Amino acid sequence: MFKLKENQTNARTEVMAGITTFFTMVYIVVVNPVILADAGVPFEQVFTATILATVIGTLWMALFANYPIAIAPGMGLNAFFAYSVVGGGQNISYHTAFAAVFVAGLIFVILSLTPLREKLIDAIPDNLKHGITAGIGLFVAFIGLRLTKVIVADPVNLVKLGDLHAPSALLTIVGLAITLILMMLRLNGAIFFGMIITGLIAFFTGQLSFDKGFLSFPSLPEGLIIANPITALGDVVQYSLYAVVFSFILVTIFDTTGTMIGVANQAKLMKNGKLPRARHALLSDSIATAIGAMFGTSPTTAYIESTSGVAAGGRTGLTTLTVAGLFILSAFFGPLVSAVSGISAITAPALIIVGSLMMGSISNIRWHDLDEAFPAFLTILAMPLTSSISTGIALGFITYPLLKLVRRKWSEVHPLVYVFAVLFFIQLAFLQH
Template identity: 80%
Template sequence: MFKLKEYNTTVKTEIIAGITTFLTMVYIVVVNPVILSDAGVPFDQVFTATIIATVIGTLWMAFFANYPIAIAPGMGLNAYFAYSVVGSHGDIDYQTAFAAVFVAGIIFVILSLTPFRKKLIEAIPENLKHGITAGIGLFIAFIGLRLTGIITSHPTNLVALGDLHSPSALLALAGLAITLILMALNVNGALFFGMIITGLIAFFTGQLSFEKGLVSLPSLPEGLLITNPFSAIGDVVQYSLYAVVFSFLLVTIFDTTGTMIGVAQQAGLMKGNTMPKAREALLADSVATTIGAMFGTSPTSAYIESSSGVAAGGRTGLTSLTVAVLFILSAFFGPLVSAVSGLSAITAPALIIVGSLMIGSISNIKWSEIDEAFPAFLIILSMPLTSSIATGIALGFISYPLLKIVKGKWREVHPLVYLFALLFFYQLAFLPH
């Protein structure tokens, strides 16, 4: 089913890769409920809805697309939902906001069933694709450094070196050293074993504890939040949530598309300028977004943490299947997942190392040609500085055709690139983001 021999991988490698991806992204089952609970959504509702959406999207990716890419509610989109949609529109409660997510999901599905999103992948210029991969790498490495306190905020310079004597920074540095040594020795599953050893160190030094126990039953206290598609569409019309739906659409399309391209390139799964089974892969997040909204979570996206599983050797949908199974199990181990994912120093070394692997794509960028190099550079620079994959892609898409026009090479630009340059400009200039 997963064509392991064709992709030169094994069951053991795929399972270890899946565990690695799971450990680097499982924080979402804790962080997502925390953020959405600020909008009034019950924590238990979001916890279970997050797992349902993740499992559905990731299983779809495993069985229909055969990619080692996990799907889950996207960071950034959940904050936009909680603080910009619910928080800034007076009489809009979270149930009405979920109607906007649901409608956006339906449009995602329609777009994914058409050749549109596949053509979009093929239309993105090669140098922008390399910039996206490198930018994501820099972004996730920055996340790993920031979450552990190795890098901290600074009032003048924005960021600065943190307190390297803090327990979190020391644990992360120890985990980074251990994982790098394992990788240098070519140990299979080095990222995974590095996290296991780091977790053991955390436990024996008192940083990791299980005060709330290990097991609890999942629950959906409010049941299904969206049961009638027509009433959801009616809510969007009644409250004029067109800009909200458009923002969800634009960000998720490019967040997911960019991440898929980056991870697929890292895994060597791109066939020239095309992505095999692109339609099946792109349907995964649109289906998960639609169903997730029904249960009570914000839009889903392909997860950049999937690159940690690829770095551990994941090449097929068996990696994704492993991730999905582990998320199903995590539904019954809420307290355990909360404890482990709450200690970012355990997973941060994997993010930092994967970032170093992904940024290698910059070697493929045509740095001698300003009209090719600068848009890619803008993507790489802006992703970590804005904490948004979609914003980085937006700036790249806007600057690329402009430079091509100035150079007299406007015919080299695909019409879809011009279209999305205008849409991104409109979004950045006039819509919340």
């Protein structure tokens, strides 16, 4: 079913890769409820909804697309939901905001059933694809360094080196060294075993504790938040949430598309610049977005943390099937998951190493052609500096056709690139993002 031999892998490697991906992204079941709680959504509701959306999207990816790319509610999209849509002065409740997410999800499903999204992947210029991959790598590494305070905010230069004697930073450095040594020794599952050893160090040094126990039962205090599609559509019309729906669609399309390209490139799953079974892969996040909104969570996206599983050897849907199974189990281990995911230093070494691996795509960019190189460079630069994959992609999409027009090479640009360049310009200039 998963064509393990064809993809030059085996069941043990895939399961280990799935476990690795799970531990690098499981923080979302804690962080997402915390962020959406600021919009008034009950913590327990979002916790369970987050797991439901993740399991549905990831299972679809595993069983129909056969890719090691996990799906879950997106960071950034949850903040946009909580602080711009609900808390942005529009005087709407989170129930109404979820209606906008649901409608966006339905439109997203329709778009995914058409050739548009699949053609978009083919239309993205190769140098932008390499830039997207490298930019995500830099962004991933930056997240790992920032979460563990190896890098901290600076009022003068925005960022600076943190206190390396701080427990979190020190544990990250030790974990990074251990994981790199295991990788140099070519140990299968080196990233996962690195996290296990780092976790043990955290436990014995008192940084990791399990004060709240290990088990709890999941619940949905409000049941289905969106039960009637017609009512949801009526809410969007009544509150004129068209710009919100458009923003959700545009950002999610490119967040997911860019991440899928980055992960697929790293796993060498792209064939002649194209992603096989792209339609099924792209349906996974759109279906999960619509269903997730019904239960009470923000839009889903492909997760950049999937790169850690790919680095551990994951190549097929068996990796993501493992991820989905572990998320189902995590629903009953809320306190345990919360404790482990609350120690960023356990997973940060994996993010930093994966970031370095993804940066290798830079070597494929045609740096001697400025009209090809600069959009890729801007994409790479913008992702970590704006903390947004989609913003980096947007700037790349806008500058690429402009430079081609100046060079009188407009015929080299796919028409879809022009269309989305205009849409991205409108979104960045006039809409919330």
